[in-house]
Amino acid sequence: MAKKVLMKGNEAIAEAAISAGCLHFFGYPITPQTEISEYMAKRMPKVGGLCLQAESEVAAINMLMGAAATGSRAMTSSSSPGIALKSEGISYIAGCDLPCLIVNVQRGGPGLGGIQPSQSDYYQATRGVGHGDLRLIVLAPSSVQEMASLTAEAFDLADIYRMPAMLLADGALGQMMEPVDFEAFPKRETPEKTWATNGMGGKRARNIVNSLYIDPNVLENTVLERYERYALLEENEVKYEEYMTDDADIVLVAFGITARICKSAIGELREAGLKVGLLRPITLWPFPKKILGELADKTKAFLSVEMSMGQMVDDVRLAVNGKKPVHFFGRTGGVIPSVEEVIAETKKLAETL
Amino acid sequence: MILTGNPKLNIICGHYGSGKTNVAVNLALDLRKRAKDLHILAADLDIVNPYFRTADAAEILRKADVEPLIPEFANTNVDIPSLPPKMMGLMRGDYADAVSILDVGGDDGAVVLGMYGASIRKTGYDMYYIINMYRPLTADPEDVYLCMRDIEAVSGLTCTKIINNSSLGAETTAADIADSVEYARECSRRCGLPLVCHTYCPEYAPDTPDVFRERGFGEEPLFAIENVTKRLF
Missing domain, CATH: 3.40.50.920 (Rossmann fold)
Structure with missing residues (x-):
């Protein structure tokens, strides 16, 4: 690829995800983010990855949970009403401590609202996406260049803190075109995924990914451990x-x-x-x-x-x-x-x- | 001079974001400058891009006495790919004296032409294929060729000419455009279509003609265009 290319924000997200090693994309079309799916459909087969159009947003988020559990870099994308549909799955992903990327290219709401850009999912992203004590890493790009660089960063942060990350964009950023430099953004060291349900090559006891805890005390301790990681994030990863x-x-x-x-x-x-x-x-x-x-x-x-x-x-x-x-x-x-x-x-x- | 008024139907197609709308509007404005009394129509047939399209330039077109033909729901809050009935009339030659420029959606958005195929072929047309080297999925002439074949397959029509619209938006330099000349020639060979011109935007790269001369491209046809893309903010 030439050093600088001209891209739509949505395409920049998709290309940056592929550059960051994302090999699994699960999507369902909705304006104004459908270019992410379309780009993935064209590019994923060429890099040995998978782009799957699920039968619904709910199916896509659960496929994402499965792919993330294997330790693979995986993502889904949608726009506002679609993210609302995914919220149950996002809670399960948070409860399973699975790193992955969820992209929301926001449009107007509530309800079907409209297809023009909006930022009215701020509460949803930072407070209300899914039930339970949970947080998402939420990154807000402001240019097509950042649509790319923050996508890559979101994958790294998700891996480091073992939690889902959300890229919160909007229809304007998704549709507009600006030059992007894919060589400009840094990569971070990420830990080995010793928890992944990859069969362990049959050599060690299998890993289990789960969000159900029979004993309330065990659930409380699990949540407390998770909040220690959230506290580290708050300490180390604030960006402005x-x-x-x-x-x-x-x-x-x-x-x-x-x-x-x-x-x-x-x-x-x-x-x-x-x-x-x-x-x-x-x-x-x-x-x-x-x-x-x-x-x-x-x-x-x-x-x-x-x-x-x-x-x-x-x-x-x-x-x-x-x-x-x-x-x-x-x-x-x-x-x-x-x-x-x-x-x-x-x-x-x-x-x- | 790119459009001559013959044929009457001029279709603008290409990959997403190759700059079709900008080229379409500029072709209409250019034709108006040279043909004062001609009835010129600019039709927005984009059913895939929700935000940026010929409809955005309706005011510019009207001011230049070019009649815009715009889908009812363009730039509203809904995503309804309906086209006005006038469009069918246009395709089958109801506006016999008018020259029309048809801005079609990117890639397989050209599927919209399929339903008009028989009329368009009967009326006669040129189909301009817009290329941009700085768009990653059409940076390679082989991909440019494959994208063209996709467009032809869904539209049932064949491309007849190429316009090199290689650009990095507002950051485009004259050197960027000169760097795309070889690419454009190769695309022209690969697609088997004549290369009509290279576009440049005097607002961003005013020295393009000079740089072309310096690089030995002095004979290459250049088409100066204005950026009419809607500014969102």
Whole structure:
């Protein structure tokens, strides 16, 4: 492949997964992420992998559980309503401590909603995907390049912490085209999968992957051990981007495509003499709480900008912990906020300071 | 000059993301500049791309007095691949005096042409195959050939000409385009189709004609196009 190629965000996810050694893809078509399946269908046979179109999202997530249990790198992808269908399986995967990748290219909801982009699955990804005490690693790309690099990183993190990871993108990122450099992203050391149900070559006792525990105390201990790994993740793997926050009176908080809109707005706001910066969470879980707490000591106010009715804003408020006011601006239903709207909202907030 | 007005039906096909919509709109605008009184139609036949399509450029087209023919549900919140009845009229020659440019969906999205096949063949057509070396699944001339055969199989029509639209979007340099000349020639040989032109976007790579001359490609036909792709933000 040429050093730089022009790709749709969805294709970049698929190619990055293959480059990261993913050999099993289980999908079911849904706009606006179907290019992932289509790309996998074309490429997987050429690299000795498997692309399987399941009969439903539920079937695909359970196939993913099986493939992940064997220690193979495996993934599924869908869009909002499809992820809702997968949520039972995701809980089982978390309960079995299986590393794998689940991609959500978000569209408008609730219900069938629409096919235009959205960020209204933030709660679902960081709180509500599946029952029980569980967390997913949630990574939020903001460019086609990051659709690729964070896909690779999600596989590594999933393996290192032995848990499912989610790439939370949106339809705009999935459909838009930008140049991608596949040589630009680093690989991490990942542990050997001694737990994999691969038969152990008949040489040792077989491994068992399971999420049912007869004795409540054993289940509690299993969950406690899992939460120790979650704590390590929170300690070591928080990722974010700071943009012009040093002297900022107002810090915009936005992830994914919305952060790009905010950056454009900040350029114009700075020209107008307003000190505005951006904090862009890259990991939505673990959420960049610490840096937001630190920014709360220097800045005057926060504005969370989202393509939803306000979901991440809750995490911003928890992190800021009442030190400074936290405001919200969003569009929903598949509508992308414009740069002009973000400028207007920020100016309105600036007048109150 | 790419479109001459003969034949009347000009189909634009190619791999996903090869730049069909951009080329289709620019071909229509280019034809308008040279044929002031001609009735020109730009039809959006894309039933596979939910976000980026000729319908996005409807305003630009109308301003240039090109009539856009757009599916009812393009750019709404639903994914309904229906086409307006006017489209059938167009294919069977109801607009006898008009020249039309048909923007078709990527890869097997060209299946939509199948139902119009008999009419299109009777009316007569050119089918332009758009290629882009920087798209990973069509970086190799052999894959370009196989993709063309897929499109021909589902559409029941045959490609007649190639346009080299090799680009890295806003990051495209003149050198990137010059680097694709050999690829385009090889694709032309492999597909057995004449190479009509290389496109370049003066906004991103204004020095393309100079770089072509320096590299000895001075005789190669260049077609300057404007990026009309919708900006999402």
